[in-house]
Amino acid sequence: MTSEALGKCLGTNPVVVRRTMGLLRDAGLVTSERGHAGGWRISADLSAVSLRRLHEALGEPAIFAIGNRNETPECLVEQSVNAALEGAFAEAEALLMERFADVTLADLAEDFTHRHAQRRADRE
Amino acid sequence: MTSEALGKCLGTNPVVVRRTMGLLRDAGLVTSERGHAGGWRISADLSAVSLRRLHEALGEPAIFAIGNRNETPECLVEQSVNAALEGAFAEAEALLMERFADVTLADLAEDFTHRHAQRRADRE
DNA sequence: GCTTCATGTAACTACATATGTTACGATTTG
DNA sequence: CAAATCGTAACATATGTAGTTACATGAAGC
Structure with a gap:
Protein backbone atom coordinates (compact mmCIF):
# COMPACT_ATOMS: atom_id res chain seq x y z
CA MET A 1 0.00 0.00 0.00
CA THR A 2 1.39 3.43 -0.89
CA SER A 3 1.72 6.36 1.51
CA GLU A 4 -0.78 8.23 -0.60
CA ALA A 5 -3.42 5.48 -0.31
CA LEU A 6 -2.82 5.19 3.43
CA GLY A 7 -3.06 8.95 3.75
CA LYS A 8 -6.48 8.87 2.08
CA CYS A 9 -7.65 6.14 4.48
CA LEU A 10 -6.42 8.06 7.49
CA GLY A 11 -7.47 11.47 6.27
CA THR A 12 -3.97 12.85 6.34
CA ASN A 13 -0.95 13.66 4.23
CA PRO A 14 1.39 11.07 2.64
CA VAL A 15 4.39 12.66 4.36
CA VAL A 16 2.76 12.30 7.75
CA VAL A 17 2.16 8.64 6.94
CA ARG A 18 5.82 8.18 5.99
CA ARG A 19 6.98 9.77 9.22
CA THR A 20 5.04 7.34 11.38
CA MET A 21 5.46 4.28 9.16
CA GLY A 22 9.20 4.96 9.17
CA LEU A 23 9.21 4.34 12.93
CA LEU A 24 7.35 1.07 12.43
CA ARG A 25 9.87 0.09 9.77
CA ASP A 26 12.78 0.87 12.11
CA ALA A 27 11.12 -1.49 14.59
CA GLY A 28 10.89 -4.22 11.96
CA LEU A 29 7.11 -4.28 11.80
CA VAL A 30 6.73 -3.16 8.21
CA THR A 31 8.96 -2.85 5.14
CA SER A 32 9.01 -0.08 2.56
CA GLU A 33 9.99 -0.17 -1.08
CA ARG A 34 10.68 2.73 -3.36
CA GLY A 35 9.89 3.12 -7.00
CA HIS A 36 7.28 1.68 -9.25
CA ALA A 37 4.93 -0.69 -7.40
CA GLY A 38 6.60 0.25 -4.13
CA GLY A 39 4.90 1.12 -0.87
CA TRP A 40 4.41 -0.39 2.58
CA ARG A 41 4.00 -4.01 3.55
CA ILE A 42 3.43 -5.66 6.91
CA SER A 43 6.42 -7.82 7.77
CA ALA A 44 5.41 -9.20 11.16
CA ASP A 45 3.01 -11.86 12.31
CA MET B 1 -2.01 35.48 50.84
CA THR B 2 -2.49 37.71 47.81
CA SER B 3 -2.55 36.55 44.19
CA GLU B 4 0.56 38.59 43.63
CA ALA B 5 2.50 36.84 46.41
CA LEU B 6 1.30 33.44 45.22
CA GLY B 7 2.29 34.35 41.69
CA LYS B 8 5.82 35.12 42.87
CA CYS B 9 6.02 31.75 44.68
CA LEU B 10 4.79 29.89 41.63
CA GLY B 11 6.72 31.93 39.11
CA THR B 12 3.62 33.08 37.31
CA ASN B 13 1.17 35.93 36.88
CA PRO B 14 -1.41 37.02 39.49
CA VAL B 15 -4.24 36.60 36.98
CA VAL B 16 -3.24 33.02 36.31
CA VAL B 17 -3.31 32.43 40.06
CA ARG B 18 -6.80 33.93 40.30
CA ARG B 19 -8.05 31.73 37.49
CA THR B 20 -7.01 28.53 39.23
CA MET B 21 -7.75 29.65 42.78
CA GLY B 22 -11.21 30.67 41.62
CA LEU B 23 -11.94 27.02 40.81
CA LEU B 24 -10.76 25.99 44.27
CA ARG B 25 -13.00 28.67 45.78
CA ASP B 26 -15.98 27.40 43.79
CA ALA B 27 -15.26 23.98 45.29
CA GLY B 28 -15.22 25.46 48.79
CA LEU B 29 -11.55 24.75 49.44
CA VAL B 30 -10.42 28.34 49.79
CA THR B 31 -12.03 31.74 50.31
CA SER B 32 -11.11 35.03 48.71
CA GLU B 33 -11.50 38.54 50.01
CA ARG B 34 -11.20 41.78 48.14
CA GLY B 35 -9.82 45.06 49.23
CA HIS B 36 -7.30 46.06 51.83
CA ALA B 37 -5.80 43.04 53.63
CA GLY B 38 -7.70 40.76 51.25
CA GLY B 39 -6.37 37.70 49.46
CA TRP B 40 -6.73 33.93 49.64
CA ARG B 41 -7.25 31.77 52.68
CA ILE B 42 -7.56 28.00 53.05
CA SER B 43 -11.03 27.14 54.30
CA ALA B 44 -10.86 23.36 54.48
CA ASP B 45 -9.28 20.91 56.85
C1' DG C 1 -16.04 60.34 50.96
C1' DC C 2 -11.57 59.46 48.95
C1' DT C 3 -7.59 56.72 48.35
C1' DT C 4 -5.47 52.39 48.28
C1' DC C 5 -5.29 47.62 47.85
C1' DA C 6 -7.37 43.59 46.58
C1' DT C 7 -10.13 40.23 43.62
C1' DG C 8 -13.18 39.24 39.11
C1' DT C 9 -13.16 38.91 34.46
C1' DA C 10 -12.93 39.87 29.54
C1' DA C 11 -9.99 40.42 25.79
C1' DC C 12 -5.84 40.04 23.73
C1' DT C 13 -0.96 38.25 23.03
C1' DA C 14 2.82 34.97 23.08
C1' DC C 15 4.61 30.59 22.93
C1' DA C 16 5.12 25.64 22.40
C1' DT C 17 3.74 21.57 20.22
C1' DA C 18 1.69 18.77 16.83
C1' DT C 19 0.19 18.36 12.35
C1' DG C 20 0.13 19.40 7.62
C1' DT C 21 2.47 20.98 3.27
C1' DT C 22 5.90 21.87 -0.21
C1' DA C 23 9.92 20.76 -2.45
C1' DC C 24 13.26 18.02 -4.04
C1' DG C 25 16.59 14.16 -3.90
C1' DA C 26 17.19 9.04 -4.23
C1' DT C 27 15.72 4.62 -5.90
C1' DT C 28 13.22 1.19 -8.48
C1' DT C 29 10.74 -0.60 -12.47
C1' DG C 30 9.22 -0.80 -17.19
C1' DC D 1 14.71 7.63 -19.85
C1' DA D 2 10.17 8.34 -17.72
C1' DA D 3 7.09 7.37 -14.13
C1' DA D 4 6.22 6.05 -9.54
C1' DT D 5 7.45 5.90 -4.95
C1' DC D 6 9.88 6.55 -0.57
C1' DG D 7 13.24 9.79 2.41
C1' DT D 8 13.82 13.95 4.40
C1' DA D 9 14.49 18.82 5.21
C1' DA D 10 12.30 23.06 5.52
C1' DC D 11 8.45 25.67 6.05
C1' DA D 12 3.38 26.72 7.20
C1' DT D 13 -0.70 26.23 9.92
C1' DA D 14 -3.56 25.16 13.77
C1' DT D 15 -4.42 24.32 18.45
C1' DG D 16 -4.16 24.82 23.25
C1' DT D 17 -2.00 26.70 27.31
C1' DA D 18 -0.07 30.30 29.70
C1' DG D 19 0.78 35.02 30.19
C1' DT D 20 -0.57 39.96 29.90
C1' DT D 21 -3.25 44.16 29.86
C1' DA D 22 -7.09 46.70 31.14
C1' DC D 23 -10.66 47.92 33.78
C1' DA D 24 -14.69 47.11 36.83
C1' DT D 25 -15.99 45.93 41.62
C1' DG D 26 -15.60 45.81 46.44
C1' DA D 27 -13.40 46.45 51.16
C1' DA D 28 -10.50 48.92 54.58
C1' DG D 29 -8.32 52.89 56.50
C1' DC D 30 -7.76 57.72 56.94
Whole structure:
Protein backbone atom coordinates (compact mmCIF):
# COMPACT_ATOMS: atom_id res chain seq x y z
CA MET A 1 0.00 0.00 0.00
CA THR A 2 1.39 3.43 -0.89
CA SER A 3 1.72 6.36 1.51
CA GLU A 4 -0.78 8.23 -0.60
CA ALA A 5 -3.42 5.48 -0.31
CA LEU A 6 -2.82 5.19 3.43
CA GLY A 7 -3.06 8.95 3.75
CA LYS A 8 -6.48 8.87 2.08
CA CYS A 9 -7.65 6.14 4.48
CA LEU A 10 -6.42 8.06 7.49
CA GLY A 11 -7.47 11.47 6.27
CA THR A 12 -3.97 12.85 6.34
CA ASN A 13 -0.95 13.66 4.23
CA PRO A 14 1.39 11.07 2.64
CA VAL A 15 4.39 12.66 4.36
CA VAL A 16 2.76 12.30 7.75
CA VAL A 17 2.16 8.64 6.94
CA ARG A 18 5.82 8.18 5.99
CA ARG A 19 6.98 9.77 9.22
CA THR A 20 5.04 7.34 11.38
CA MET A 21 5.46 4.28 9.16
CA GLY A 22 9.20 4.96 9.17
CA LEU A 23 9.21 4.34 12.93
CA LEU A 24 7.35 1.07 12.43
CA ARG A 25 9.87 0.09 9.77
CA ASP A 26 12.78 0.87 12.11
CA ALA A 27 11.12 -1.49 14.59
CA GLY A 28 10.89 -4.22 11.96
CA LEU A 29 7.11 -4.28 11.80
CA VAL A 30 6.73 -3.16 8.21
CA THR A 31 8.96 -2.85 5.14
CA SER A 32 9.01 -0.08 2.56
CA GLU A 33 9.99 -0.17 -1.08
CA ARG A 34 10.68 2.73 -3.36
CA GLY A 35 9.89 3.12 -7.00
CA HIS A 36 7.28 1.68 -9.25
CA ALA A 37 4.93 -0.69 -7.40
CA GLY A 38 6.60 0.25 -4.13
CA GLY A 39 4.90 1.12 -0.87
CA TRP A 40 4.41 -0.39 2.58
CA ARG A 41 4.00 -4.01 3.55
CA ILE A 42 3.43 -5.66 6.91
CA SER A 43 6.42 -7.82 7.77
CA ALA A 44 5.41 -9.20 11.16
CA ASP A 45 3.01 -11.86 12.31
CA LEU A 46 -0.10 -10.00 13.47
CA SER A 47 -0.44 -12.23 16.51
CA ALA A 48 3.10 -11.30 17.59
CA VAL A 49 2.57 -7.55 17.58
CA SER A 50 0.97 -6.17 20.74
CA LEU A 51 -0.14 -2.61 21.36
CA ARG A 52 2.72 -2.46 23.85
CA ARG A 53 5.13 -3.20 21.02
CA LEU A 54 3.56 -0.50 18.89
CA HIS A 55 3.88 1.99 21.71
CA GLU A 56 7.58 1.14 21.99
CA ALA A 57 8.05 1.32 18.22
CA LEU A 58 6.48 4.79 18.14
CA GLY A 59 9.00 6.07 20.68
CA GLU A 60 7.04 5.54 23.90
CA PRO A 61 5.18 8.83 23.76
CA ALA A 62 4.15 10.28 27.13
CA ILE A 63 1.03 8.61 28.46
CA PHE A 64 -0.12 11.20 30.96
CA ALA A 65 -1.36 14.67 30.20
CA ILE A 66 -0.95 15.76 33.81
CA GLY A 67 2.08 15.13 35.98
CA ASN A 68 5.32 16.58 37.26
CA ARG A 69 6.35 19.80 35.58
CA ASN A 70 9.89 19.60 36.81
CA GLU A 71 11.58 16.35 37.73
CA THR A 72 14.11 17.78 40.17
CA PRO A 73 12.71 20.99 41.62
CA GLU A 74 14.47 23.15 44.18
CA CYS A 75 11.10 23.94 45.76
CA LEU A 76 10.36 21.66 48.69
CA VAL A 77 6.59 21.86 48.22
CA GLU A 78 6.98 20.77 44.64
CA GLN A 79 9.24 17.96 45.81
CA SER A 80 6.57 16.72 48.21
CA VAL A 81 3.90 16.79 45.52
CA ASN A 82 6.14 15.01 43.03
CA ALA A 83 6.98 12.30 45.55
CA ALA A 84 3.30 11.72 46.25
CA LEU A 85 2.38 11.48 42.58
CA GLU A 86 5.27 9.45 41.24
CA GLY A 87 4.21 6.13 42.71
CA ALA A 88 0.61 6.51 41.61
CA PHE A 89 1.58 7.39 38.05
CA ALA A 90 4.06 4.53 37.89
CA GLU A 91 1.41 2.04 39.01
CA ALA A 92 -1.19 3.30 36.57
CA GLU A 93 1.33 3.23 33.72
CA ALA A 94 2.41 -0.30 34.57
CA LEU A 95 -1.20 -1.47 34.56
CA LEU A 96 -1.87 0.19 31.23
CA MET A 97 1.24 -1.34 29.67
CA GLU A 98 0.19 -4.75 30.97
CA ARG A 99 -3.17 -4.41 29.25
CA PHE A 100 -1.52 -3.13 26.07
CA ALA A 101 0.73 -6.19 26.05
CA ASP A 102 -2.36 -8.40 26.00
CA VAL A 103 -3.87 -6.98 22.82
CA THR A 104 -2.37 -7.99 19.48
CA LEU A 105 -3.05 -6.82 15.95
CA ALA A 106 -4.53 -10.27 15.33
CA ASP A 107 -7.08 -9.55 18.07
CA LEU A 108 -7.94 -6.25 16.44
CA ALA A 109 -8.24 -7.91 13.04
CA GLU A 110 -10.62 -10.50 14.44
CA ASP A 111 -12.73 -7.84 16.10
CA PHE A 112 -12.80 -5.92 12.85
CA THR A 113 -13.99 -9.01 10.97
CA HIS A 114 -16.95 -9.35 13.33
CA ARG A 115 -17.86 -5.70 13.01
CA HIS A 116 -17.61 -5.91 9.25
CA ALA A 117 -19.89 -8.97 9.08
CA GLN A 118 -22.33 -7.25 11.43
CA ARG A 119 -22.47 -4.12 9.31
CA ARG A 120 -23.18 -6.18 6.18
CA ALA A 121 -25.92 -8.06 8.00
CA ASP A 122 -27.45 -4.81 9.24
CA ARG A 123 -27.69 -3.53 5.69
CA GLU A 124 -29.97 -6.34 4.55
CA MET B 1 -2.01 35.48 50.84
CA THR B 2 -2.49 37.71 47.81
CA SER B 3 -2.55 36.55 44.19
CA GLU B 4 0.56 38.59 43.63
CA ALA B 5 2.50 36.84 46.41
CA LEU B 6 1.30 33.44 45.22
CA GLY B 7 2.29 34.35 41.69
CA LYS B 8 5.82 35.12 42.87
CA CYS B 9 6.02 31.75 44.68
CA LEU B 10 4.79 29.89 41.63
CA GLY B 11 6.72 31.93 39.11
CA THR B 12 3.62 33.08 37.31
CA ASN B 13 1.17 35.93 36.88
CA PRO B 14 -1.41 37.02 39.49
CA VAL B 15 -4.24 36.60 36.98
CA VAL B 16 -3.24 33.02 36.31
CA VAL B 17 -3.31 32.43 40.06
CA ARG B 18 -6.80 33.93 40.30
CA ARG B 19 -8.05 31.73 37.49
CA THR B 20 -7.01 28.53 39.23
CA MET B 21 -7.75 29.65 42.78
CA GLY B 22 -11.21 30.67 41.62
CA LEU B 23 -11.94 27.02 40.81
CA LEU B 24 -10.76 25.99 44.27
CA ARG B 25 -13.00 28.67 45.78
CA ASP B 26 -15.98 27.40 43.79
CA ALA B 27 -15.26 23.98 45.29
CA GLY B 28 -15.22 25.46 48.79
CA LEU B 29 -11.55 24.75 49.44
CA VAL B 30 -10.42 28.34 49.79
CA THR B 31 -12.03 31.74 50.31
CA SER B 32 -11.11 35.03 48.71
CA GLU B 33 -11.50 38.54 50.01
CA ARG B 34 -11.20 41.78 48.14
CA GLY B 35 -9.82 45.06 49.23
CA HIS B 36 -7.30 46.06 51.83
CA ALA B 37 -5.80 43.04 53.63
CA GLY B 38 -7.70 40.76 51.25
CA GLY B 39 -6.37 37.70 49.46
CA TRP B 40 -6.73 33.93 49.64
CA ARG B 41 -7.25 31.77 52.68
CA ILE B 42 -7.56 28.00 53.05
CA SER B 43 -11.03 27.14 54.30
CA ALA B 44 -10.86 23.36 54.48
CA ASP B 45 -9.28 20.91 56.85
CA LEU B 46 -6.06 19.81 55.16
CA SER B 47 -6.67 16.21 56.14
CA ALA B 48 -10.05 16.28 54.41
CA VAL B 49 -8.73 17.41 51.03
CA SER B 50 -7.38 14.62 48.84
CA LEU B 51 -5.63 14.97 45.50
CA ARG B 52 -8.74 13.34 44.04
CA ARG B 53 -10.80 16.22 45.39
CA LEU B 54 -8.39 18.74 43.91
CA HIS B 55 -8.59 17.02 40.55
CA GLU B 56 -12.37 17.29 40.69
CA ALA B 57 -12.24 20.91 41.81
CA LEU B 58 -9.97 21.79 38.89
CA GLY B 59 -12.49 20.42 36.41
CA GLU B 60 -11.21 16.85 36.02
CA PRO B 61 -8.68 17.67 33.32
CA ALA B 62 -7.89 14.82 30.92
CA ILE B 63 -5.42 12.39 32.43
CA PHE B 64 -4.13 10.69 29.31
CA ALA B 65 -2.09 12.29 26.56
CA ILE B 66 -2.79 9.40 24.20
CA GLY B 67 -6.16 7.83 23.55
CA ASN B 68 -9.16 7.81 21.25
CA ARG B 69 -9.22 10.61 18.75
CA ASN B 70 -12.85 10.17 17.97
CA GLU B 71 -15.33 8.61 20.36
CA THR B 72 -17.83 7.40 17.77
CA PRO B 73 -16.00 6.83 14.51
CA GLU B 74 -17.60 5.55 11.35
CA CYS B 75 -14.42 3.64 10.53
CA LEU B 76 -14.63 0.03 11.69
CA VAL B 77 -10.88 -0.26 12.23
CA GLU B 78 -10.96 2.77 14.50
CA GLN B 79 -13.92 1.23 16.30
CA SER B 80 -11.96 -1.94 16.98
CA VAL B 81 -8.97 -0.02 18.28
CA ASN B 82 -11.16 2.18 20.49
CA ALA B 83 -12.92 -0.86 21.94
CA ALA B 84 -9.57 -2.48 22.76
CA LEU B 85 -8.20 0.64 24.45
CA GLU B 86 -11.24 1.80 26.37
CA GLY B 87 -11.16 -0.86 29.06
CA ALA B 88 -7.43 -0.47 29.62
CA PHE B 89 -7.65 3.29 29.98
CA ALA B 90 -10.63 3.02 32.30
CA GLU B 91 -8.78 0.59 34.56
CA ALA B 92 -5.64 2.72 34.68
CA GLU B 93 -7.65 5.84 35.41
CA ALA B 94 -9.59 4.13 38.19
CA LEU B 95 -6.34 2.98 39.81
CA LEU B 96 -4.84 6.44 39.60
CA MET B 97 -7.94 8.05 41.13
CA GLU B 98 -7.86 5.50 43.93
CA ARG B 99 -4.30 6.48 44.73
CA PHE B 100 -5.13 10.18 44.49
CA ALA B 101 -7.94 9.68 46.98
CA ASP B 102 -5.42 8.32 49.47
CA VAL B 103 -3.18 11.40 49.53
CA THR B 104 -4.35 14.46 51.45
CA LEU B 105 -2.92 17.94 51.76
CA ALA B 106 -2.13 17.06 55.37
CA ASP B 107 0.09 14.23 54.08
CA LEU B 108 1.86 16.64 51.77
CA ALA B 109 2.30 19.16 54.59
CA GLU B 110 3.84 16.52 56.79
CA ASP B 111 6.19 15.40 54.06
CA PHE B 112 7.16 19.01 53.47
CA THR B 113 7.94 19.49 57.17
CA HIS B 114 10.36 16.56 57.06
CA ARG B 115 12.06 17.87 53.96
CA HIS B 116 12.35 21.31 55.48
CA ALA B 117 13.93 19.98 58.67
CA GLN B 118 16.28 17.87 56.58
CA ARG B 119 17.41 20.81 54.52
CA ARG B 120 18.13 22.86 57.63
CA ALA B 121 20.10 19.98 59.10
CA ASP B 122 22.09 19.58 55.87
CA ARG B 123 23.13 23.22 56.02
CA GLU B 124 24.91 22.85 59.33
C1' DG C 1 -16.04 60.34 50.96
C1' DC C 2 -11.57 59.46 48.95
C1' DT C 3 -7.59 56.72 48.35
C1' DT C 4 -5.47 52.39 48.28
C1' DC C 5 -5.29 47.62 47.85
C1' DA C 6 -7.37 43.59 46.58
C1' DT C 7 -10.13 40.23 43.62
C1' DG C 8 -13.18 39.24 39.11
C1' DT C 9 -13.16 38.91 34.46
C1' DA C 10 -12.93 39.87 29.54
C1' DA C 11 -9.99 40.42 25.79
C1' DC C 12 -5.84 40.04 23.73
C1' DT C 13 -0.96 38.25 23.03
C1' DA C 14 2.82 34.97 23.08
C1' DC C 15 4.61 30.59 22.93
C1' DA C 16 5.12 25.64 22.40
C1' DT C 17 3.74 21.57 20.22
C1' DA C 18 1.69 18.77 16.83
C1' DT C 19 0.19 18.36 12.35
C1' DG C 20 0.13 19.40 7.62
C1' DT C 21 2.47 20.98 3.27
C1' DT C 22 5.90 21.87 -0.21
C1' DA C 23 9.92 20.76 -2.45
C1' DC C 24 13.26 18.02 -4.04
C1' DG C 25 16.59 14.16 -3.90
C1' DA C 26 17.19 9.04 -4.23
C1' DT C 27 15.72 4.62 -5.90
C1' DT C 28 13.22 1.19 -8.48
C1' DT C 29 10.74 -0.60 -12.47
C1' DG C 30 9.22 -0.80 -17.19
C1' DC D 1 14.71 7.63 -19.85
C1' DA D 2 10.17 8.34 -17.72
C1' DA D 3 7.09 7.37 -14.13
C1' DA D 4 6.22 6.05 -9.54
C1' DT D 5 7.45 5.90 -4.95
C1' DC D 6 9.88 6.55 -0.57
C1' DG D 7 13.24 9.79 2.41
C1' DT D 8 13.82 13.95 4.40
C1' DA D 9 14.49 18.82 5.21
C1' DA D 10 12.30 23.06 5.52
C1' DC D 11 8.45 25.67 6.05
C1' DA D 12 3.38 26.72 7.20
C1' DT D 13 -0.70 26.23 9.92
C1' DA D 14 -3.56 25.16 13.77
C1' DT D 15 -4.42 24.32 18.45
C1' DG D 16 -4.16 24.82 23.25
C1' DT D 17 -2.00 26.70 27.31
C1' DA D 18 -0.07 30.30 29.70
C1' DG D 19 0.78 35.02 30.19
C1' DT D 20 -0.57 39.96 29.90
C1' DT D 21 -3.25 44.16 29.86
C1' DA D 22 -7.09 46.70 31.14
C1' DC D 23 -10.66 47.92 33.78
C1' DA D 24 -14.69 47.11 36.83
C1' DT D 25 -15.99 45.93 41.62
C1' DG D 26 -15.60 45.81 46.44
C1' DA D 27 -13.40 46.45 51.16
C1' DA D 28 -10.50 48.92 54.58
C1' DG D 29 -8.32 52.89 56.50
C1' DC D 30 -7.76 57.72 56.94
